[in-house]
Amino acid sequence: MQAMLGVDIGTTSTKVVLYDQNGQVIASANHGYPLYQTTPGMAEEAPAEIYQAMVQGLTEVTAKQPQLPIGGISFSAAMHSLILLAADGQPLTRMYTWADNRAKAAADQLRTRSDALTLYQHTGTPLHPMTPLAKLVWLEQTQPALKHAARWVVDIKSYLIYRLTGQLVMDYSIANATGLFNMQTFDWDPLALQLAAIKADQLPALVDTTAQVTGLAADLAAQWHLTPTTPLIVGASDGCLSNLGLNALQPGVAALTIGTSGAVRVVSDHPQLDANGRLFCYYLAPNRWVIGGPVNNGGNVLAWVRQQLFGHDAAVPSLAKLSDLVSQVPAGSHGLLMQPYLNGERAPLWNADARGAFFGLTAQTTRAEMTRAALEGITFNLVHVAKLVQNLTGPFTSLQATGGFANSAPWQQLIADSFATPVTIPNSFESSCLGAAILGWVSLGELANIEAASTLVGAEQTIVPDPATVATYQQLYLLYQQLQQVSQPLCQQLARFK
Incomplete structure (x- = not known):
């Protein structure tokens, strides 16, 4: 080629x-x-x-x-x-x-x-x-x-x-x-x-x-x-193209992207639509459709936490230092939940008036707990999207993940535990750029089809879920869902009040 x-x-x-x-x-x-x-x-x-x-x-x-x-x-x-x-x-x-x-x-x-x-x-x-x-x-x-x-x-x-x-x-x-x-x-x-x-x-x-x-x-x-x-x-x-660049093309293999925002996507050989209009279905190539949901709130929420909770420090902690803090807090953040909707929300709510919130604050709550709760809230929101996708396409067997979060070992483990699914971090430099290049080679006839590019995408590491933490998050996710259901009508009223 x-x-x-x-x-x-x-x-x-x-x-x-x-x-x-x-x-x-x-x-x-x-x-x-x-x-x-x-x-x-x-x-x-x-x-x-x-x-x-x-x-x-x-x-x-x-x-x-x-x-x-x-x-x-x-x-x-x-x-x-x-x-x-x-x-x-x-x-x-x-x-x-x-x-x-x-x-x-x-x-x-x-x-x-x-x-x-x-x-x-x-x-x-x-x-x-x-x-x-x-x-x-x-x-x-x-x-x-x-x-x-x-x-x-x-x-x-x-x-x-x-x-x-x-x-x-x-x-x-x-x-x-x-x-x-x-x-x-x-x-x-x-x-x-x-x-x-x-x-x-x-x-x-x-x-x-x-x-x-x-x-x-x-x-x-x-x-x-x-x-x-x-x-x-x-x-x-x-x-x-991120799905293509991550080699997330087969049934059960989902792509998870968390940059400023985030998304969960899978590829199907035919269009599939959510009965309530909550997921997208977009064309990639002949007989290849990408089904998923985009979220507004990803790394931008962590950036907000970093600035608002630590911005007054002489040196605002780096992502690596925040990761160290998060790793000191147990799963569930001692009963603290965060709704990450600081920027409204697309999937799974499709509500521009959605609002963020911490729930469960006490006089003993620490910044480290709030930071971990924010990461857990971002991830739970993506789990919600994933469940909608799986209702259409079937269960996930693995997640191919990319984005800024991939540099954080605690977040990698948190995602594997929240999704109860192994997470693979490919070594592709930029998944969308690589996906574009693959389409280019297919266009020139130098690759037979997009599946032929699987050898160009290597896997760097795989994170396996921890069964005990999976059980904790399954329990906490139910509380997160209840909080979401109760708070959404209030968000509409707050938006009108503002």
Whole structure:
């Protein structure tokens, strides 16, 4: 195989990784950009800043091996992004990210429609403010002149490929997460388009995830030691590609990702939908669908705990030191529970008004106990999502896990014990980048199919559940569920009060 460039356009940064023909990392770069949050619910980013981060990353990485033959550039991107473009391709808006919550009222209206379940069954996308569908309804209601000025409605990956080649395309995987794509017809859904008040010709051309685009600008091709005919493989969404990069493709093998946010995902050979619309079902490749649920609250909750509980210390403890603290507290945090919903919640609640809480505080409660309770709350929330997924796809036999938590041994063990399932930490550098590279090799015909890439993903270590702790967490999880059920109506009232 030829070397391959994987580009992962994330919510906080863009990662670029150059892989050799054996799937080994040759070079990598990671460049961030600001998230603009100047008004309540806002979460925007500047397309030009993301473009510059991508260009800078590709320039740095390709400069390290200028003589190496590279087969192509393959892309991964965060889901649910939305940008309005003028007829000349210039952005009329910043990029609205999945975290932008200002479309809450629009999403609530969609959920109360008599055909709401039909819409979910068509698209596989839960009705939530994260979706471009809800955001387009919100823009139609609040900024109609801006929306009507748009010639094109695109995502960030479509925009970047357009900047590189002049071609405007969107893959089935990213389209599947917009709330506008019909999974049965592989075309834009007429009902969703009607609700969004846009036309199909305002959206990019739909292509498969292994589709190739050529026409790389000559100056960029020279800068990256490539040619204008070097193929750009359109790729897929980051969540779907993470399953591929973790080798979580077989029945019973789930992918667990905990970064800033988190997700639980499994791959099925056919679409499967939750009867209550609480899980997503997104396309990855022919006969490969990713079923799962995304959560808003992952490492960002730990970052909040770190700042709020320890921020006044002369030296805010590192993740490693927090892990040391957590390891000194027994499972169950001496009867302290935390609801981790500091940022509202997607799966399993799909409630933008969900709120966080500590329950069980006493005068003797320590910061270490609160930190462990936060980790347990984040994990219990993911267990809840996993149970919904298993109701559709069957029990998990193993978890392939990745994300910032993977550096914390106590959290690794906590997850194995909470899920009562062995947890494997693969040694893949960036699972979504590797997944994109694998799709690139499949597109070029250098791998027969995505399953053929299993040898490129090695396992670093496996953490086995401790039976005694599993029993403790099964008991505590029941209390966590009761607390969740009791508190949700209060969260709605608190949101209105605020």
